[in-house]
Amino acid sequence: MPQLRKDPVVSRWVIIATERARRxxxxxxxxxxxxxxxxxxxxxxxxxxEIYAVRPQGGGADDWLVKxxxxxxxxxxxxxxxxxHGFGLYDVIDNYGVHEVVIETPEHIANMADLSxxxxxxxxxxxxxxxxxxxxxxxxxxxxxxxxxxxxSGSRPIGHARSQIIAAPVNPLRVKEKLVGAxxxxxxxxxxxxxxxxxxxIANGERIIKETEHxxxxxxxxxxxxxxxxxxxxxxxxxxxxGAAGLEADLALILKDTLLRFKLGLDDPAYNYVIHTAPLRRxxxxxKWQTIEEDYHWHIEIIPKLAKAAGFEKGSGFYIxxxxxxxxxxxxxxxxxxx
Amino acid sequence: xxxxxxxxxxxxxxxxASDQESLTPMAYEKEDHExxxxxxxxxxxxxEGYTPPEVAAIRLNASQPNSPGWVTRVVPNKFxxxxxxxxxxxRGIGIYDLSNGIGAHEVVVETEDHNRDxxxxxxxxxxxxxxxxxxxxxxxxxxxxxKYILVFKNFGESAGASVEHAHSxxxxxxxxxxxxxxxxxxxxxxxxxxxxxxxxxxxxxxYADEERIIAQNDKFIxxxxxxxxxxxxxxxxxxxHQPDFFALSExxxxxxxxxxKEVLARMKACLNASYNFYIHTTPVGYKDKDVYHWHIEIMPQLVNxxxxxxxxxxxxxxxxxxxxxxxxxxxxxx
Numbered sequence: 059m060p061q062l063r064k065d066p067v068v069s070r071w072v073i074i075a076t077e078r079a080r081r082x083x084x085x086x087x088x089x090x091x092x093x094x095x096x097x098x099x100x101x102x103x104x105x106x107x108e109i110y111a112v113r114p115q116g117g118g119a120d121d122w123l124v125k126x127x128x129x130x131x132x133x134x135x136x137x138x139x140x141x142x143h144g145f146g147l148y149d150v151i152d153n154y155g156v157h158e159v160v161i162e163t164p165e166h167i168a169n170m171a172d173l174s175x176x177x178x179x180x181x182x183x184x185x186x187x188x189x190x191x192x193x194x195x196x197x198x199x200x201x202x203x204x205x206x207x208x209x210x211s212g213s214r215p216i217g218h219a220r221s222q223i224i225a226a227p228v229n230p231l232r233v234k235e236k237l238v239g240a241x242x243x244x245x246x247x248x249x250x251x252x253x254x255x256x257x258x259x260i261a262n263g264e265r266i267i268k269e270t271e272h273x274x275x276x277x278x279x280x281x282x283x284x285x286x287x288x289x290x291x292x293x294x295x296x297x298x299x300x301g302a303a304g305l306e307a308d309l310a311l312i313l314k315d316t317l318l319r320f321k322l323g324l325d326d327p328a329y330n331y332v333i334h335t336a337p338l339r340r341x342x343x344x345x346k347w348q349t350i351e352e353d354y355h356w357h358i359e360i361i362p363k364l365a366k367a368a369g370f371e372k373g374s375g376f377y378i379x380x381x382x383x384x385x386x387x388x389x390x391x392x393x394x395x396x397x
Numbered sequence: 398x399x400x401x402x403x404x405x406x407x408x409x410x411x412x413x414a415s416d417q418e419s420l421t422p423m424a425y426e427k428e429d430h431e432x433x434x435x436x437x438x439x440x441x442x443x444x445e446g447y448t449p450p451e452v453a454a455i456r457l458n459a460s461q462p463n464s465p466g467w468v469t470r471v472v473p474n475k476f477x478x479x480x481x482x483x484x485x486x487x488r489g490i491g492i493y494d495l496s497n498g499i500g501a502h503e504v505v506v507e508t509e510d511h512n513r514d515x516x517x518x519x520x521x522x523x524x525x526x527x528x529x530x531x532x533x534x535x536x537x538x539x540x541x542x543x544k545y546i547l548v549f550k551n552f553g554e555s556a557g558a559s560v561e562h563a564h565s566x567x568x569x570x571x572x573x574x575x576x577x578x579x580x581x582x583x584x585x586x587x588x589x590x591x592x593x594x595x596x597x598x599x600x601x602x603x604y605a606d607e608e609r610i611i612a613q614n615d616k617f618i619x620x621x622x623x624x625x626x627x628x629x630x631x632x633x634x635x636x637x638h639q640p641d642f643f644a645l646s647e648x649x650x651x652x653x654x655x656x657x658k659e660v661l662a663r664m665k666a667c668l669n670a671s672y673n674f675y676i677h678t679t680p681v682g683y684k685d686k687d688v689y690h691w692h693i694e695i696m697p698q699l700v701n702x703x704x705x706x707x708x709x710x711x712x713x714x715x716x717x718x719x720x721x722x723x724x725x726x727x728x729x730x731x
Contacts, residue, residue, distance in 0.1 A: 059480055059483065059497050059498060060478065060479055060480060060497075060498025061495050061496070061497065061498050062479075062485075062495060062496045062497070062498050062499075062571065062572065063493065063494070063495045064493070064494040064495065066492050066493055066494070068575070069575070070575045071570075071572045071574070071575070073478050073479060073498055074498070075478075076498075133399075133412055133713050134399070134401075134412060137398050138398065145623070146602040146605070146606070147405045147595075147598055147599060147602055147623075148402060148403065148404070148405060148602075148623050148624065149402070149403040149405075150400050150401065150402050150403075151400065151401040152398065152400055152401075153398045153399050153400060153401075154401070202705070202708075202709060204704060204705040204708060204709075205704070206703060206704045206705070222705075224705070224711075226401070226410075226711060227401065228401055228403070228410040228711075229410075230410060230709035230710045230711035231407065231408065231409040231410065231709075231710030231711070232708065232709050232710035233709060233710070234408065235710075251492070254491075254492050255492060258491045258492055258493075262490075262491075279490075279493045280493070282707075329704075330703075330704020330705065330707065330708065331704070331708075332704065332705055332708030332709060334708075359708055361704065361707065361708075363704075370478075370547075370549060370551075370557075370566075370568065372673055372696060372702075373549055373576065373673055373674070373675030373677075373694055373696065374547055374549070374574035374575070374576055374577065374675060375574050375575030375576035375577070375578075375579070376547075376570065376572075376574040376575060376576075378478050
């Protein structure tokens with residue numbers, strides 16, 4: 059009998075197939091291995107302007123370990139002054155925002171899973187620094203970091219690990235839904251939903267993949283996609299830049315752990331991750347974000363690209379997940395990442 | 398210069414390309430829709446025994462159920478996402494809610510002809526499909542367990558169709574889908590504030606702006622929404638206020654079939670893309686007749702949804718709806 063499960067944050071119902079028609083090994087891996095040519099890689103010898111870089115002590119201009127540059131084909135950019143206008147029923151904002159590329163290593167390595175923990179830690183430190191800096195523009199409302207790895211994820215065929223940061227003058231819809239869901243839970247229980255969630259996951263255990271000193275990774279109870287994973291910090295903080303500061307080494311450990319399990323267990327699939335954090339909180343009247351410090355909790359969502367969303371999902375928001383998260387968690391837990 | 402646009406229904410912000418910088422239909426990857434499954438197709442006439450027994454059909458000359466002689470045929474899905482037997486047994490585990498996966502999942506075989514899609518059918522044939530939607534929807538709505546009847550269609554492999562013979566699907570759900578729920582909430586809020594139907598107001602603006610209209614007749618309009626989530630997204634809406642698709646009147650059948658035919662034929666000539674369509678209507682037994690307005694959303698499959706779009710809901714659309722509507726309008730259907 060299939061199950062209907064409700065996502066406790068955004069109240070989205072998901073159909074979970076439990077017939078075991080799909081075994082974890084039966085998924086098609088979408089990974090077109092066309093990583094281009096190292097010789098032509100624009101990230102190996104990057105000449106783009108530098109917004110931020112991590113360097114070894116005493117390193118020269120070309121000795122960066124992590125480099126942040128403007129995205130050459132930005133989704134949003136600062137083409138004009140910030141301007142809102144109405145168009146009849148509709149609200150419009152002229153192109154405004156920031157889109158940056160984080161080059162995660164000077165070496166031509168495609169998958170973040172293959173970087174050292176220390177290198178991933180530097181990437182996390184770069185995120186934290188950029189988030190803190192972007193917060194200064196008071197027209198911006200939301201900053202998120204994301205990664206597309208592999209062609210099926212939307213990435214270009216360049217085998218050089220990088221991720222991206224977008225700062226937008228609006229709150230994206232899914233973020234808003236999460237904020238509203240977490241606030242409702244807080245209003246009723248006076249507790250953080252995500253704190254309750256990760257504690258229940260640890261107590262229950264069957265969806266847990268890894269627990270470190272400061273983080274826990276698990277497959278969500280009502281996932282949209284097979285093998286979806288979420289990383290939640292144990293220390294409560296609504297804000298990534300504040301919450302992750304100082305914990306970058308431990309975060310790198312659990313992120314690498316997850317990505318290695320994908321790579322080795324699922325045959326190097328394309329994947330995406332998105333860092334979800336609270337909107338930039340301005341000190342202003344109107345107290346829009348009255349309890350957000352208490353009610354929201356930053357986290358990372360990671361989705362390997364194994365199933366296309368068929369028509370049903372796209373137009374209804376009702377998802378069918380073809381394998382229970384308990385099975386995918388067990389499978390990922392058993393992947394030998396030290397082999 | 399692209400702009401951020403917020404749709405007034407669910408409040409989603411989308412980055413939309415300017416008219417000048419919009420991608421043309423030629424810029425998207427084309428797919429071939431060659432039919433390869435005919436020799437083994439279970440939906441073809443003469444192979445009725447390969448599907449579960451039909452639950453409804455429109456038949457010529459009093460032909461027998463589950464035999465040839467049908468125009469449109471409805472059968473249970475052989476691999477249903479939800480099971481029809483049993484109770485919901487709603488329960489909780491700590492902070493989580495779940496229930497049994499109860500629901501109905503049926504397939505509407507739209508024509509006996511293996512080589513035609515809905516875009517190739519006559520309005521009279523499309524009326525037969527619509528009659529099946531209405532008949533099955535009304536019947537399934539009598540089941541107290543079901544809260545929502547979703548009619549949708551996947552055409553082409555990249556849009557999720559595993560069977561190439563023209564078909565659509567009906568799913569009866571014990572919950573209201575998230576997107577519809579969000580639309581209902583948005584339009585209810587709008588109605589509370591203004592006392593008018595949000596969708597009727599959207600149509601007023603479409604008439605005034607004109608540039609996003611693709612086709613219209615006395616009763617229906619096809620247009621590209623001002624805030625699309627996908628390039629060349631199209632909506633079909635009744636011009637007068639109608640909350641419930643399943644209450645469609647007899648006299649609206651022909652103009653709706655004509656509008657569906659025209660929009661799909663234009664899309665086929667312009668893009669020849671795989672696509673999905675969904676009928677969004679009020680939930681079963683929804684009392685308030687004033688706040689919602691049923692419509693069909695049509696999404697050609699031209700781009701893959703990117704990871705950050707799934708993750709955040711911040712979509713980027715590289716063809717503006719005015720440009721998309723222009724291309725679709727300019728198709729010569731004669």
